[in-house]
Amino acid sequence: MSTQLRGLPAAPGVATGVPWIYRPPAPDEAARLSITDAADAAAAELERLAGRLRVDGRPDEAEILDAQALMAIDEELLAAAREREVGGLAPAAAVVAAGEAVATTFEALEDPILSARAVDVRDVAGRIARHVTGAPPPQLERRSIVVAADLAPSVTVELDRALLAGIALERGSRTSHAAILARALGIPAVVCVPRIVDASAAVGELAIDGDSGLAVLDPDDVDRDRLAHAAAAASSRRAADEAFRGRPLATSDGHRVQCMANVGDPAEAVVAFAAGADGIGLFRTEFAFAGRATGPAEEEQAEAYARVLRAAGDAPVVIRLADIGGDKPLPYVAIPEEANPFLGIRAIRLADTHPELFATQLRAILRASLQAGRAASIMAPMVADAADVAAVRRLVDEARSAVPDAPSPRLGIMVEIPSAVLLADQLGATVDFMSIGTNDLTQYLLASDRTNPRLAERQDPLHPAVLRAVARVVEGAAAHGCEVAVCGEMAGDPAGAALLVGMGVEELSMDPTAFGGVKRALADRSRTELEELARRARELGSAAEVRELVAIR
Amino acid sequence: MAEAEVEVRNPSGLHARPAATFVRAAAALPIDVRVTNLSRDPDKSVSARSVLGVMGLGVARGHRIRLGADGPEGEAAVATLAELVASGLGEDVGGV
Numbered sequence: 103m104s105t106q107l108r109g110l111p112a113a114p115g116v117a118t119g120v121p122w123i124y125r126p127p128a129p130d131e132a133a134r135l136s137i138t139d140a141a142d143a144a145a146a147e148l149e150r151l152a153g154r155l156r157v158d159g160r161p162d163e164a165e166i167l168d169a170q171a172l173m174a175i176d177e178e179l180l181a182a183a184r185e186r187e188v189g190g191l192a193p194a195a196a197v198v199a200a201g202e203a204v205a206t207t208f209e210a211l212e213d214p215i216l217s218a219r220a221v222d223v224r225d226v227a228g229r230i231a232r233h234v235t236g237a238p239p240p241q242l243e244r245r246s247i248v249v250a251a252d253l254a255p256s257v258t259v260e261l262d263r264a265l266l267a268g269i270a271l272e273r274g275s276r277t278s279h280a281a282i283l284a285r286a287l288g289i290p291a292v293v294c295v296p297r298i299v300d301a302s303a304a305v306g307e308l309a310i311d312g313d314s315g316l317a318v319l320d321p322d323d324v325d326r327d328r329l330a331h332a333a334a335a336a337s338s339r340r341a342a343d344e345a346f347r348g349r350p351l352a353t354s355d356g357h358r359v360q361c362m363a364n365v366g367d368p369a370e371a372v373v374a375f376a377a378g379a380d381g382i383g384l385f386r387t388e389f390a391f392a393g394r395a396t397g398p399a400e401e402e403q404a405e406a407y408a409r410v411l412r413a414a415g416d417a418p419v420v421i422r423l424a425d426i427g428g429d430k431p432l433p434y435v436a437i438p439e440e441a442n443p444f445l446g447i448r449a450i451r452l453a454d455t456h457p458e459l460f461a462t463q464l465r466a467i468l469r470a471s472l473q474a475g476r477a478a479s480i481m482a483p484m485v486a487d488a489a490d491v492a493a494v495r496r497l498v499d500e501a502r503s504a505v506p507d508a509p510s511p512r513l514g515i516m517v518e519i520p521s522a523v524l525l526a527d528q529l530g531a532t533v534d535f536m537s538i539g540t541n542d543l544t545q546y547l548l549a550s551d552r553t554n555p556r557l558a559e560r561q562d563p564l565h566p567a568v569l570r571a572v573a574r575v576v577e578g579a580a581a582h583g584c585e586v587a588v589c590g591e592m593a594g595d596p597a598g599a600a601l602l603v604g605m606g607v608e609e610l611s612m613d614p615t616a617f618g619g620v621k622r623a624l625a626d627r628s629r630t631e632l633e634e635l636a637r638r639a640r641e642l643g644s645a646a647e648v649r650e651l652v653a654i655r
Numbered sequence: 656m657a658e659a660e661v662e663v664r665n666p667s668g669l670h671a672r673p674a675a676t677f678v679r680a681a682a683a684l685p686i687d688v689r690v691t692n693l694s695r696d697p698d699k700s701v702s703a704r705s706v707l708g709v710m711g712l713g714v715a716r717g718h719r720i721r722l723g724a725d726g727p728e729g730e731a732a733v734a735t736l737a738e739l740v741a742s743g744l745g746e747d748v749g750g751v
Binding site for chain 2 (some may be wrong): 162165166168169170172173175178179205207211212213215216219222223234291356392394395396398402
């Protein structure tokens with residue numbers, strides 16, 4: 103009997119093999135080399151592996167290994183290790199402990215790129231320890247799926263590529279180096295698979311689908327067939343999507359929909375326009391606030407926003423006010439501990455206690471607009487009712503009196519709290535646009551915590567309740583000429599996009615990688631067909647039934 | 656004591672690659688330069704020769720760092736590293 107675990111897709115393709123659980127070797131008492139000599143050997147080994155990556159045409163990953171070679175001979179790491187050795191630890195254990203201490207401090211860094219380097223630090227320490235004891239490097243013996251909590255790129259490189267069928271990680275992310283390298287080398291990979299390390303220990307075979315994120319333990323013939331079909335379908339889908347990437351987003355009868363991008367920093371905005379975005383539908387500004395001791399200065403923010411406006415030319419740009427909350431505390435925003443941060447003091451609810459945070463951000467947006475000679479649209483997250491809109495408008499008005507020459511901004515709200523759905527006909531009279539955040543709306547509407555993987559099945563935004571909510575917002579807004587956009591993941595899902603356009607949504611904002619698939623999904627259906635499809639979908643009983651009805655992948 | 660302050664403009668701050676470039680340059684200098692991330696923890700300084708120390712400062716784009724060194728060669732050493740950081744450590748940091 104097979105078991106399925108659902109993670110996230112990281113590198114496309116299907117792979118089957120014996121699970122090979124990678125754990126850094128446990129340091130033993132043996133000491134064939136001194137810590138210093140072992141460190142030199144580890145550094146030389148890492149440089150050699152970096153060279154192998156350069157030959158493979160992967161200079162970016164090679165540089166990670168070069169940096170690791172420097173870590174291996176880092177005097178502070180080695181001094182800490184020797185200190186522990188003097189304290190009575192065996193030399194290999196001393197190196198591992200010293201590396202662990204550094205890795206832990208890395209993990210505490212707010213910057214996700216740097217904190218993700220903890221895996222490289224642990225790899226370096228484990229490597230030095232291995233050279234201390236003289237143990238051989240890890241080796242695959244059969245065609246294997248490498249299973250680990252997380253994986254340093256150096257391990258992927260040193261394993262025998264002919265036997266390395268796939269990678270399944272309990273942690274990691276699509277943007278981790280393990281995932282990037284797997285994609286580059288054409289090795290299927292899944293990440294964030296719950297319990298995969300423990301679950302793999304007792305199985306003889308493991309199959310992964312790097313397009314869907316699925317891991318199947320002890321797959322049977324039915325699983326195998328299904329995976330093979332899925333792999334073939336995914337590969338032809340990717341090729342077909344690619345052909346649509348540069349075309350406009352429109353239905354078969356020429357009804358044009360704005361194809362907007364969700365971006366998280368100015369550099370991503372540049373990438374989005376290169377990918378053919380009609381504008382920026384959601385510019386998340388949290389990047390400016392994370393990873394620092396004090397709040398970002400007005401000039402610093404203004405410069406970042408102006409860069410996005412310049413990248414956009416005349417295209418629309420929607421800047422969302424900071425969505426900060428108790429789930430990711432910042433040193434300069436004191437939020438008392440909350441039992442439910444997602445239902446707590448979050449986003450504009452912070453304006454009561456930290457008005458200066460938003461006042462500064464609003465002035466920065468206006469200054470950027472003034473600099474760029476064009477207005478940015480301003481969007482407030484977590485608006486519950488008209489009182490919230492009024493509070494935001496007061497803040498905007500105050501900022502405008504501080505920057506009187508700035509062009510007048512359009513003001514909009516995120517619709518993600520169910521109360522805003524029910525009040526859409528009221529709120530539509532008070533703002534220029536609404537953008538539905540389907541991820542949070544689904545979480546709140548279905549009372550299903552987004553961060554709880556066991557509720558993953560209950561997070562599908564194609565649920566009829568979410569569809570009805572969207573229809574209600576469109577209807578409520580239409581009476582006032584208020585525009586409606588969708589910026590949740592649903593907009594980037596071809597099936598979701600088809601339903602949204604069928605319900606009258608005129609702007610879809612998504613990750614630029616989704617452009618091709620969404621454009622292709624809309625191109626062979628008329629607006630009338632989509633309207634009928636959405637009408638029928640709203641009458642169904644579950645998200646699964648809606649997916650079956652729409653049947654676009 | 657020679658000191659210089661410089662803003663890090665690399666898109667992802669001092670992550671692995673630029674940190675390695677920085678540390679290699681520091682290792683080639685005759686004296687040790689201390690680095691502080693003023694935007695994050697002004698009280699903590701690390702050796703510019705320690706890649707783990709430099710990465711552990713959590714320097715993100717837009718952060719200001721201080722470089723400091725003692726002795727007669729301090730001024731030149733600090734200037735060398737400050738210029739290297741300002742130039743983007745081999746990464747494209749674009750115009751303003």
